[in-house]
Amino acid sequence: EIVLTQSPGTLSLSPGxxxxxxxxxxxxxxxxxxxxxxxxxGQAPSLLIFGASTRAxxxxxxxxxxxxxxxxxxxxxxxxxxxxxxYYCQQYDGSSxxxxxxxxxxxxx
Amino acid sequence: QVKLEQSDSEVKEPGASVKISCKTSGYVFDSYGxxxxxxxxxxxxxxxxxxxxxxxxxxxxxxxxxRVTVTTDTSTTTxxxxxxxxxxxxTAIYYCARDMSGFTSSWADYWGQGxxxxxxx
Numbered sequence: 001e002i003v004l005t006q007s008p009g010t011l012s013l014s015p016g017x018x019x020x021x022x023x024x025x026x027x028x029x030x031x032x033x034x035x036x037x038x039x040x041x042g043q044a045p046s047l048l049i050f051g052a053s054t055r056a057x058x059x060x061x062x063x064x065x066x067x068x069x070x071x072x073x074x075x076x077x078x079x080x081x082x083x084x085x086x087y088y089c090q091q092y093d094g095s096s097x098x099x100x101x102x103x104x105x106x107x108x109x
Numbered sequence: 110q111v112k113l114e115q116s117d118s119e120v121k122e123p124g125a126s127v128k129i130s131c132k133t134s135g136y137v138f139d140s141y142g143x144x145x146x147x148x149x150x151x152x153x154x155x156x157x158x159x160x161x162x163x164x165x166x167x168x169x170x171x172x173x174x175x176r177v178t179v180t181t182d183t184s185t186t187t188x189x190x191x192x193x194x195x196x197x198x199x200t201a202i203y204y205c206a207r208d209m210s211g212f213t214s215s216w217a218d219y220w221g222q223g224x225x226x227x228x229x230x
Contacts, residue, residue, distance in 0.1 A: 001171065035216035037154075044204055044220035045146075045154065056218060088154055092215045097170050098144070098156040 002026055002091050006101035012109040019076040021104045023089035028069045033092045036065055036074045039103075040085045048087075049074065076106075084108050111135040113205055113221035120227045121195050129224045131188040131205030138181075139163050142208035143188040144217050145179060147201040157203075159214040160188060168214050195228045202226075 003026040013019055023034070032052035037045040047056040049065035052072055062077040076083055089101040116130040131143060145157040158169040160179040167179055178191045188205055203224045206217035 033215070039154075044206075044223055045217075046220070047216060047218045050209070050216040050218075090154075090156075090216065094213055097168070098159070098214050100146075100154040100156065103153045 002029065002093055002096040002099055004089055004091060004099055004101035006087075006089060006104045008104060009102075010105045010107060012107045013079055014109045015079050015081055017079050019074075019079055019083070019106060021074040021076075021087055021106075023067075023072045023074070023101050025070040025072075025091060029072075029091045029093045030095065031093075032068055032072075033094075034065075034067070034072050035090045035092065037088045037090065038083075038085045039088065045088065079106075081108075111207065111219045113207060113219055115203075115205060115221040115224045118225040118227070120229065122230050123195055123197060123228055125195050125228075126191060126193045127195060127226050128189055128191040129203055129205075129226070131190075131221050133186045133188065133207070136207070138183060138186040140211050142211050142214065143179070143181065144206050144208040144214060145177075145190045145203065146206060146217075147203045148223075149198070149201040152201075155201075157190065157192075159208055161211045161213070163211040166212070192226075195226075197228050200226065200228045 007022045034052045036049040039045040053065045114132045139162045142161045144159045158179045176193045181188045206220040209215045
């Protein structure tokens with residue numbers, strides 16, 4: 001199965017700063033079948049990005065996804081207070097069972 | 110609007126089984142799948158399985174496939190996940206989510222509120 005490794009484990013930033021979160025796959029993810037989710041404490045995950053770079057409905061344009069092959073990035077251009085949460089990447093390459101990364105916690109500095 | 114409403118929390122003894130329901134509404138059930146994900150306390154997300162709304166094709170995580178069965182009842186647009194031979198490390202919040210594909214597992218855009226399953230003697 002495809003293993004996803006997210007880095008860093010924890011990212012401490014201030015509102016207004018730019019956040020760059022990484023997700024690296026153990027093998028190439030075909031057709032950029034990669035999604036990003038945000039999870040706040042006590043809540044279910046919510047979809048941010050699918051197809052590596054397509055924002056889900058209602059997601060602000062400060063969130064952007066990029067990358068291909070084994071390396072993907074989620075960028076939050078200017079952090080808002082509500083963006084501090086845990087972020088997970090997920091691959092849905094048909095050659096492998098679905099897997100999630102272990103998550104990146106985005107903390108307020 | 111799209112809703113996924115899950116059954117209430119469960120407490121089970123080791124070796125027992127649990128069956129969680131996920132009642133959906135607000136969309137054409139057959140056109141999408143349902144994926145099941147769990148989250149142990151303080152841990153990350155773990156995919157358990159998927160079922161297609163069209164023809165009920167299933168996929169399972171290798172680690173789970175011997176003990177998990179996912180099903181649907183199209184007449185009530187409800188999905189179910191049964192987990193057998195429960196162990197203490199099955200204690201987790203279990204989420205159902207609408208998968209964008211009715212033909213193969215993909216990404217999930219709407220999630221249920223989660224069902225806490227506690228396994229304890």
